[in-house]
Amino acid sequence: MNWDDTAPSAATDPALAADRLVGAAADGEDTAVEAALRPKDLGEFVGQERVREQLDLVLRAARARGATADHVLLSGAPGLGKTTLSMIIAAEMGAPIRITSGPAIQHAGDLAAILSSLQEGEVLFLDEIHRMSRPAEEMLYMAMEDFRVDVVVGKGPGATAIPLELPPFTLVGATTRAGLLPPPLRDRFGFTGHMEFYAPPELERVIHRSAGLLDVEIDAEGAAEIAGRSRGTPRIANRLLRRVRDYAQVKADGVITRATASRALDVYEVDARGLDRLDRAVLTALLKLFGGGPVGLSTLAVAVGEERETVEEVAEPFLVREGLLARTPRGRIATPAAWAHLGLVPPQQQAGGAGQQGLFGA
């Protein structure tokens, strides 16, 4: 396990993925608009039925006991609603919320300062909890279990630990990588909810709700068209909706229909399955230059003129999830669905084609 996972990477550094319309990380515009689009209570929160139902029980029971809710761990890909859910937890408990993130807490003292200023019942939302430093993480163990921290004063042999009592609080930890959390930390959460990608009908509901808030007219088919290209992610659905709204205003009568949505997203180069230019460049190189593979990652990256990390961390996860590309010990290979998606015929199916399978397993 690589616990010291604090180095920036294509997946964690928004700079690399920021200019992608279909990137799941929040960009500057999202941050400004998302506050207005966030559901305010569990009833408004679309989908995630299991997490929602279980969380509802946890919160109701805590309210009935007049107690602070148990600590909650939310895991799942970016943009699926972890921040939103943490705000809903605070709202449902009638408690204030403090928001911070693992990378912002590099020293145990940073965490002690936050914990010691919490009010009773407050929700502390700790995003990217897997990226917290080790000493801070160890302080968190005691804070979560005993509502106490030991603040170390001084250095060397003269250092003393001063115990500090904390008011009961609810920690909501969010992580894209639950597997990276050490078991002692995972075990201290009373409830763990895993957020799944959203099905198209759920994204349609997100889109209709957001369109209402943005005062945009959209019909059922228009919402379905955007949902199908949103990669299972509400943040992307909301972003595509805003771009389609621009197009509808400028090029049509302002109403989003299937035809308007489809034309708009073609202009923005997001295809019917949600692939953008980078995704298609990777697939096209894999199919056209390497006959569908297997081909080594570095070779593939050079072929599309991108960094290895960009291909591996930005483009591939979605292609793998969509069943268009497979990572094998011999290299990357395209699936039959990839050929079909790009409207190409695999070499072995071409009349007299010998195929190139196996030639490029670098």
Ligand SMILES: Nc1ncnc2c1ncn2[C@@H]1O[C@H](COP(=O)(O)OP(=O)(O)OP(=O)(O)O)[C@@H](O)[C@H]1O
């Ligand atoms: N279930 C949902 N119903 C309606 N809107 C949602 C839902 N989940 C997320 N959204 C919307 O998607 C956007 C992104 O959600 P949010 O910021 O909560 O995601 P996140 O999982 O915390 O992402 P990150 O890990 O990148 O911080 C917000 O505008 C939010 O309103």
